[in-house]
Amino acid sequence: MRPRSGPTVEHRVLAARLRMLRERAGVSLQAAAEALDAHPATVRRIERAETGLDARQVRVLLDRYGVPAAEAEPVMAGLGTANLPGWWHRWRGAMEPWQQEVIGIESSAGLVRTWHPALVPELLRTPDYAAALCRILYPAESPAQRTRRVELLGERQRRMAERGAALWALFPAAALHTRVGGPEVMAGQRALLTEAADRPHVTVQVVPLDFPPHPMTGVPPLHLMRVPAPEIADCAVLETPGARVEITDEPDTVMQYRIRLDSACASAPHPGSPLPGGG
Structure with a gap:
């Protein structure tokens, strides 16, 4: 353990x-x-x-x-x-057990590539969007517990931006049609995505609804992380709903995920394209 x-x-x-x-x-x-x-x-x-x-x-x-x-x-x-605990130690009550390992890697990653098949990727969510999702995903938790989850996400985002880590996100336009928290929340989320796409270390690609299937179609949320330390291998995290989260640094497995993600990104609209219309 x-x-x-x-x-x-x-x-x-x-x-x-x-x-x-x-x-x-x-x-x-x-x-x-x-x-x-x-x-x-x-x-x-x-x-x-x-x-x-x-x-x-x-x-x-x-x-x-x-x-x-x-x-x-x-x-x-x-x-x-x-042997010192990571900065995220005080947030461990707001984390799933597997997240502790993932955030430990993410906190020093120079590059994070992320795909979500249905929602705005986590590291690009506004606090309101994240809070609305928490109310759906964790209905049994107290408001205070859900607030801690949102605060943790904000801290992860802040630290990534502070150290200039690169974030490359790919997701389908369906995420912009899935109304999370209502019209105002979605308007704020779209505004953040538009602003984030202009940041020097952020790449945002959205696959339009009328695009054909691509290599990531149907694949659960995936994150690829690279830490600028030769002793640390690239890591892949596959979040399969209802199943054990797969965290691996096995080179062949990571390479296969990278190839699929590369192909999907190559077939998607060029970064910087206007966001598709959303509901």
Whole structure:
């Protein structure tokens, strides 16, 4: 199980570095576990950033791998930062368990590509649009709980804009005909989309209603994220309604999703085209 608040990118980088150092040294999981007097699953969890980085364990592993002091000390020095909870920790009560992992990656991503088959993508929603959806999707929650969800989304959007991360969103014009929260809410949402499309780091593509099927037709919400750190592989998140959310960094799987999304974007109107009419 991953840390409750989800691992930070700093944590992921150090965990990946430990795996690479073990592999470089030719040390098996079993041998590394024996050095810790633990089960191989413990080493696997450390390398996958699924548990906190204990200084004693990390030092033992570095010694077992024969890592020279000049290379080991930066790893040890980074443990304090890697073990700090992410900024989203205080919002964890407003998050689904899988979101903690996703937001941990998103918070340092340099590029986020997103597709939604029926609604305005999350990172482009206005507070009013997001609040109206929360009332539908989480009817059993208190107004205060739903407000926290909307606040979390706003914080994610703010942090992405602040660090200049690129956002590329694709969605069908049907989203603009699906009335969420009433005419005023939809008018505000359309105004935000028009304004966002002019931002230097945002790309918005809307597939018109009369366009033929494309490679993303019928595909659940998909997010592709790239973190500017060589130790962190590109990640794909597929949100399948009523099923387990798929989060993967397996290169072949991510590549297949990227190819489908690339093809769909290539067939959609050019970014900067006027938004289709909405109801």
